[in-house]
Amino acid sequence: MPALPTPPDARADSRPVLLVTRPAHEAGVWLQALHAAGWTAAQALPLIDIAAATDQAALQQARLQAAGCDALMFVSAQAVRGFFGSEAPLAALAARCWAPGPGTAAALQAAGVPLGQIDQPPSHAAQFDSEALWAVVQPQLHPGHRLLVVRGQSADGRSGRDWLERQCLAQGGRVHACVAYRRSAPQWDAATAQRVREWVRNGAVWLFSSSEGLQHLSRLLPSQSWAQSRALVSHPRIAVSARQRGFGEIITHRPALDDLLRALSKLPNP
Structure with a gap:
């Protein structure tokens, strides 16, 4: 260090x-x-410490599949940067982009995603987390709704909470996930x-x-x-x-x- x-x-x-x-x-x-x-x-x-995802081929495949999704949920600003990298958002990307808080939403805007395409908790929300985000995006859910969760992965293979993913599955949604970055000590x-x-x-x-x-x-x-x-x-x-x-x-x-x-x-x- x-x-x-x-x-x-x-x-x-x-x-x-x-x-x-x-x-x-x-x-x-x-x-x-x-x-x-x-x-x-x-x-x-x-x-x-943040590093690039190990499986870049899988990440690239997720980028290609994003155009067919109804929504992309980014767990953090690091997830946004890892997913888009130095590239502008895909021209065909019409999916809603879900952000659990203002930092992630700001990273999406910096990546070129229009503010009107971003869903996030209101500024007065008691917290900025999956529960607060769910209160905003739940009306979008319908059977067959396609969600891509963009997240990180720790050195021991953990990917973080899956609470919001389980809510989407319970309402008939289809959820896939990709690893956009690695976390380590x-x-x-x-x-x-x-x-x-x-x-x-x-x-x-x-x-x-x-x-x-x-x-x-x-x-x-x-x-x-x-x-x-x-x-x-x-x-x-x-x-x-x-x-x-x-x-x-x-x-x-x-x-x-x-x-x-x-x-x-x-x-x-x-």
């Missing part, structure tokens, strides 16, 4: 270091927003592990957007106690995972910048 940079003026910020654990591409976007909002001590510490050298331990001792605040990232952290620092650590998590399921790993304080917020900043504003001053 490359050396972890210190952002400009971080030493002058009396607030604790914020560790943004999203994958590198997303972490960079959130880091810029946090620095602009005055959290200059924020640092990127990705806990999930980052590799830390001794210097990186030591620096992270120092951040923990100094009261760093952890920002988690994935239970899988928490699993990777536990394996990277297996003997570390988290009893004095604070975690801000973007979903109740991640809160459960953080609690199981012994984090002393856990705050849940929606995965939107304004919600994160409101949660951060409630942290006690050092």
